[in-house]
């Protein structure tokens with residue numbers, strides 16, 4: 001077995017040195033940005049998101065459409081609930097699974113769904129999970145017709161929905177069901193990937209890096225057969241982005 | 248994977264003679280090539296991004312020992328484990344042992360060139376683990392028992408009929424050929440079942456972030472996300488060069504990788520994994536293992552002429568741009584990495600002696616250098632390798648050029664070094680070739696020149712040299 005010290009010593013030697021040389025601190029990569037800078041960058045990204053919200057919502061709508069989302073705009077929570085119900089009916093959904101994002105409670109998702117005759121389950125924060133519970137929640141996600149989530153952020157540059165899986169936000173709710181609906185509010189939209197990764201870096205510097213992060217930009221797709229693009233290979237075949245225009 | 252680089256000529260000829268493959272690969276490469284150009288044109292700071300990407304990689308590779316140590320520390324701090332593998336054999340053994348210890352039954356694999364280096368899927372299947380490739384292209388390749396054709400489009404050479412035969416046992420010659428979307432749905436159904444029962448996953452790594460111990464996975468299909476959500480054990484394998492220092496560097500690297508690979512602004516899914524699932528999460532792997540492999544990369548690192556090749560982010564842009572790759576196809580290159588970058592990496596990693604045809608298979612047009620998102624100067628390295636096969640290598644076995652070839656160039660050199668010698672030489676060779684000359688062209692010359700004239704005509708040596716004509720002209724005009 002190659003032991004770490006031996007492996008790294010060989011790398012050092014290959015670089016023509018006898019010991020590890022720490023990188024210079026004035027390099028152009030951002031690795032040496034300190035915690036304060038990381039924090040101020042993250043703060044300005046958040047402020048930016050709030051101040052330019054309507055502009056960012058418009059840009060998000062455009063790029064999300066280009067990425068393959070079916071984009072809907074809702075003037076108020078009732079309209080958003082109406083859209084959710086409409087999609088459930090269109091898909092003749094029997095079962096719906098949703099995350100515990102508070103925007104979903106705000107728009108009254110559960111009533112909207114049950115009124116269409118479908119059942120709704122919530123992935124809730126239940127404290128520590130174990131193998132049995134994990135199996136159950138996997139089964140549930142794979143047998144559900146529609147998954148609904150809020151967003152942790154959205155990115156206007158790329159039409160991306162960002163989700164940090166955690167208690168109350170299953171990894172599979174946005175992946176396993178054939179249809180995914182995401183609901184985004186003003187103030188949750190960042191300008192660019194740069195801002196997103198600036199926020200991530202701040203979380204890292206402050207010791208709060210999440211277990212994982214998913215960037216989702218449109219439906220699952222492949223072009224592996226004769227270069228023809230087909231949507232829906234492993235993930236959702238259809239993804240809807242509902243943009244709520246009032247907070 | 249066993250290198251078959253020595254078969255370059257015969258494999259290339261095979262592909263060149265196959266009209267159907269020629270048509271389908273040309274279509275796909277042109278699509279990729281144009282999407283990349285459009286994406287670059289659509290990105291205002293494209294050149295700035297490339298320069299930045301190159302700077303990040305140059306810097307990282309120059310301090311690779313430091314960043315590897317930092318990466319291992321951060322992954323462990325996040326609750327993951329790290330294994331350093333000197334070669335493919337060690338890496339494979341480590342993963343197989345782990346699978347045995349955890350009593351694994353079904354392994355889902357995402358596309359990863361490093362795992363191809365290990366021949367991992369075959370080895371795991373042989374050990375009795377049901378091991379399934381989940382990237383659609385790789386799945387097709389696995390069913391066909393072949394190796395990938397392209398870095399990001401492994402099955403580009405397969406027609407719909409080929410795929411239908413592989414996916415549907417009942418498909419017969421003469422049946423209606425299903426369209427791409429029907430075929431994709433057939434594969435979706437089959438693979439869904441596999442995902443649900445998988446208890447281990449093996450994925451590649453597009454970038455590993457040293458400071459945070461995160462790995463980033465880029466997919467369009469979603470198999471990368473399945474792999475990091477469903478099974479209880481997740482193993483990620485990476486070549487030791489796949490590092491970026493900080494989280495923010497990812498922003499730059501993802502932009503240039505994805506635009507160069509498919510022309511998209513972003514792929515459908517980018518997944519960042521920072522260790523195993525948190526205790527309160529509904530799903531996610533209980534264990535996260537990172538395998539960091541050398542497998543000959545050390546040779547690229549210590550060789551200052553070749554070190555730059557470790558900057559490669561495996562986007563495939565140089566393949567789509569290369570006029571030679573576009574014709575001879577991916578299998579001719581005989582190892583995991585095809586195309587211009589493969590022509591550099593394969594000879595160094597698997598031995599220049601057998602692979603000496605690879606660096607020669609280039610017109611040195613420079614299209615790969617222009618296409619590369621991290622500005623790797625591929626033609627420079629191809630020339631370097633050619634020089635080594637001719638006379639530069641200190642290993643005699645690697646100097647594969649024939650005695651005839653070397654002799655001819657020695658004579659050429661001698662002839663070119665003196666005015667008189669040059670004049671006489673030119674006149675003599677003109678005379679010697681006269682019997683083979685027709686209307687100013689050499690059409691069927693004797694060996695060794697037949698190597699050229701069997702496929703192309705060669706202009707005959709002019710009866711009067713430029714110098715003598717120039718001299719006359721000069722006098723006349725005075």
Ligand code: SF4
Nearest residue numbers: 559560562563565619
């Ligand atoms: S050498 Fe450059 S263009 Fe070719 S695959 Fe690597 S990064 Fe892409």
